[in-house]
Amino acid sequence: MTRENETLPSLSAMPAWLVPSVYLHWSGEWLRESVAIATRSREHSLPGGPDGPQRGDVVVTVLGDAGVVAAVELMGSTEGESWVTDDLFGPDRPIVWADLFDGADNYTGSSGWLPAEHARLVLDGIAEQFRSGPVHTLDPGDCGARATTPDVHALRILGHRAVTGWAMRREERCASCERFVDVHQMHAHDDGAVRLGTTTAGGRTLEQVVRDVHLLCEPCHDLMHAHTVAAQRARMRPQCPGCGARGKTKRVVWGMTFQDDVMNAEPDVVYGGFEVPVPTPEWYCTACHANFASAVIASRALTATGSGAVTGATPLVTDTPEGESAA
DSSP states (O other), X not given: OOOTTOOOOOGGGSOGGGSXXXXXXXXXXXXXXXXHHXXXXXXXXXXXXXXXXXXXXXXXXXXXTXXXXXXXXXXEEEETTEEEEEEEEOTTSOOBGGGSSTTGGGGTTOOEEOOHHHHHHHHHHHHHHHHHOOSSOXXXXXXXXXXXXHHHHHHHHHTHHHXXXXXXXXXXXXXXXXXXXXXXXXXXXXXXXXXXTOSSOTTOOHHHHHHHEEEEOHHHHHHTSOOOHHHHHHXXXXXXXXXXXXXXXXXXXXXXXXXXXXXXXXXXXXXXXXXXXXXXXXXXXXXXXXXXXXXXXHTHHHHBOTTSXXXXXXXXXXXXXXXXXXX
């Protein structure tokens, strides 16, 4: 037992035989791994095989470019080919690999066993940052140019509980439209950079950067930045009731005109033909080639069947290339 005013000795002061073997697992699948770790999913992968870490070893999982320390796990027992681990450190506090010790950059992007002296420094550095907070911050990238760094994106996913107060789920609400979206498809938006008018950390601590980053669905993230009128018009058009695609619908033009005239005047419409059917399809989906009317969208909640199909929709048009007649 230590006295109340004393701290535990660092691993650097302990005999080598007391320091566990440390395996650096730098995963290139930063998005999949960060989501798996944040949601406590079994999709989180650990190195295996006879040449990999064994029971009693420590695995440090690092993600991103600069390297976000996502998990520090003690290898326990096996269930078939999968390891059962105990988390020594979870994704609640932001920690960056490069800040753990001098020379850590030499291991960037690599995986394998760490020398004993560096294993000590890594574990000491993680304990110190977990206790006192990260030493430095990260360059978040230019969100306006769609160049938010993987490091900040992974940090926001891993720190979801600290930011929102609840554990991350596989589907989360978009911070803007509040629609539930698969977290793998969500974009990291640095609202702090927009507020401060900067493309850098701007003097913000790493915790501040993480809290300034919001997870948005793709349409909402696009709305946060400059875009063309055509792109905005595509986003505002109705969602296809057949396949659920957004931004893929085109308006159908009917009547006494020619397809070339329509396409030259408005490239995001299709020509339905001379004869106008009843009911008249108003929209054409380029993703699944469905024709549908606005009334189908308005009454979808009332006409949905138990299987999820929509009654009253016009038949699908199969094998219709984009830009050709929808009829």
